Amino acid sequence: MQALPRPDHIDLAPWGARHNFPSPGEVDRELARIAEAHPGCQVEQLGLSQGGRPVGMLTIPGGLRHVLVVAGMHPNEPAGHLTVLALARLLARTSNWTSAIGCTWHLVGCIDPDGAALNEPWTSRPLDLDRYHRHFYRTPIAAQPEWTFPAQGSDGSLPKTTILRELLTTVRPEVYIDLHSSDFGGAVFVVNRPLAPLSTALREAAARYRIPLSHEGIDTVGWAKDGPAVHVMPPVEELVMAAPGQNRFAHGASSLRHLPSDAIGVIPEVPLWPARTLLTPYTGNPDGTGYANLMRHAAATLAERARLLDGHLQHMRPHLPGRAAMFTDAAAETLRAATRCAKLWHSMSDGPVTRGQYAAADDSAVSFPIRAAGLLLRAAAPGPSRPAGPKAKHAALTEAFEDWVKDLEATTPAPYPLHAVIGLQTMTALQAAAIGT
Incomplete structure (x- = not known):
C-alpha cells in the first residue's frame, strides 16, 4: 500500500477557499492546463451532450492497469467535479499513484454538463441551504446516465449514457469510481461486489476525514452489506423496475453492473452537511430499536407534503409554457419517489425500527418536499415567456417552501469542510486503485 496523502496534499484552490464548486467548463479548462504542463498526459473529447456541451477526459499514464473516475452522474451532486481536479x-x-502501482488514470470531470448547468446558480456560490433548494435540479431517472444502461425498457441510447457505456467498454477499467454526494448525514458506499479489505479501507478513510458513517441509506434499503455503511449493488434484474401501473421504463441498470466481473466498482456517497438535529429526540430501547412511532410520523408528514405539492403541480401545469416541463417533470418524479418512500417507511414501522432507519425517514420527509417545491418555483418563475400563473397558488407555494427551508436551517449544522468531502472521495479512488492491484 502506498503512503496515503495528507489532507494538505489535496489542492482545492481556488474553490476550497470560497466553499463552492467548479463548473464543467472550468473543470475541462483546468484539466487541459494540467495536460499541457505534464508531458504524457492527454485530454480528449469523448462526445457532446444532448445540449451540445463537450464531455472531456484527462488520461494520466502510469501502467497497464486502468482506473476510471467519473463525476457528475447526478447534476445536483457537484463534489465530484472538484474531486476530479484534486485527483488530477x-x-x-x-x-x-500511477507508475508505482502500475495504473493509468482516466478522469471525467462531468458526464452530464447539461444538468450541471441548471445547478450553477447554487454550485458557483458558497453552500447555502436556501440557495441550494431554490436552484435545485435533478434529472429524472429515465434521463440519468447512471441508471439508463441497456435493460428492460431502456436501450441506453441517451448521448451521455452512450458516452459512458463506450468509455467503460474501451477502457475496461480494473477500478471504476462513480462519484456521488448527498445532502445530510454520513458517508455511504456502494460496491459492485464484497471485498473486505476495500470496505475496511473506506470506513477508515471516512474516519480519517472525520465524516461519520451512515448505516442506512434511502436508496439502499434492503441491499446486502459488506460491513457497516458499505452496500453491495444488487443484480441487474433486481434493479430494473417498471413505473407503477405502467409499462414504461422507470429504473434501469447501473453502470457498476456494466463492469467485468473481476473489476472493482465503488460509488462513494459523501454528504455536504452533517446530520440534522432531530426535533424529536431519540428515546428508543437499549438495543437501538424502538423508533416505530417516530418513523410512522415521518412517513405521514412526507405523504401529506407530497399530496400538497402534487396539488400545486396539477394546478400549475396548464398555465406553464412547454419549456417549464424540465422542472415539472423532475418535480413529478420527486413526488412519486416521496410517495414511495412514505409507504416504505410506514410499512417498516410495523417492525423494529432503528435510530438510523428513523433518521433516514426523517431526512426524506424534509428533503423531498423542499426539492419538489424548489423545482416548482423554478418552473413558475416569471420570465419573458413564462407567466407567474395564479398568484394565490404561487404565493402559497412560496410560503411553504420558505417555511420548510427555515426549519431546515434551524436544524442543520454548518457544511462539512470541503477538504473533508473531497478528501474522502479522493481517498476512495486511491484506496480502491491500491487494493485493486
Whole structure:
C-alpha cells in the first residue's frame, strides 16, 4: 500500500477557499492546463451532450492497469467535479499513484454538463441551504446516465449514457469510481461486489476525514452489506423496475453492473452537511430499536407534503409554457419517489425500527418536499415567456417552501469542510486503485 496523502496534499484552490464548486467548463479548462504542463498526459473529447456541451477526459499514464473516475452522474451532486481536479493535480505531480502501482488514470470531470448547468446558480456560490433548494435540479431517472444502461425498457441510447457505456467498454477499467454526494448525514458506499479489505479501507478513510458513517441509506434499503455503511449493488434484474401501473421504463441498470466481473466498482456517497438535529429526540430501547412511532410520523408528514405539492403541480401545469416541463417533470418524479418512500417507511414501522432507519425517514420527509417545491418555483418563475400563473397558488407555494427551508436551517449544522468531502472521495479512488492491484 502506498503512503496515503495528507489532507494538505489535496489542492482545492481556488474553490476550497470560497466553499463552492467548479463548473464543467472550468473543470475541462483546468484539466487541459494540467495536460499541457505534464508531458504524457492527454485530454480528449469523448462526445457532446444532448445540449451540445463537450464531455472531456484527462488520461494520466502510469501502467497497464486502468482506473476510471467519473463525476457528475447526478447534476445536483457537484463534489465530484472538484474531486476530479484534486485527483488530477495530485496524480500529475507524483508517481506514487500511477507508475508505482502500475495504473493509468482516466478522469471525467462531468458526464452530464447539461444538468450541471441548471445547478450553477447554487454550485458557483458558497453552500447555502436556501440557495441550494431554490436552484435545485435533478434529472429524472429515465434521463440519468447512471441508471439508463441497456435493460428492460431502456436501450441506453441517451448521448451521455452512450458516452459512458463506450468509455467503460474501451477502457475496461480494473477500478471504476462513480462519484456521488448527498445532502445530510454520513458517508455511504456502494460496491459492485464484497471485498473486505476495500470496505475496511473506506470506513477508515471516512474516519480519517472525520465524516461519520451512515448505516442506512434511502436508496439502499434492503441491499446486502459488506460491513457497516458499505452496500453491495444488487443484480441487474433486481434493479430494473417498471413505473407503477405502467409499462414504461422507470429504473434501469447501473453502470457498476456494466463492469467485468473481476473489476472493482465503488460509488462513494459523501454528504455536504452533517446530520440534522432531530426535533424529536431519540428515546428508543437499549438495543437501538424502538423508533416505530417516530418513523410512522415521518412517513405521514412526507405523504401529506407530497399530496400538497402534487396539488400545486396539477394546478400549475396548464398555465406553464412547454419549456417549464424540465422542472415539472423532475418535480413529478420527486413526488412519486416521496410517495414511495412514505409507504416504505410506514410499512417498516410495523417492525423494529432503528435510530438510523428513523433518521433516514426523517431526512426524506424534509428533503423531498423542499426539492419538489424548489423545482416548482423554478418552473413558475416569471420570465419573458413564462407567466407567474395564479398568484394565490404561487404565493402559497412560496410560503411553504420558505417555511420548510427555515426549519431546515434551524436544524442543520454548518457544511462539512470541503477538504473533508473531497478528501474522502479522493481517498476512495486511491484506496480502491491500491487494493485493486
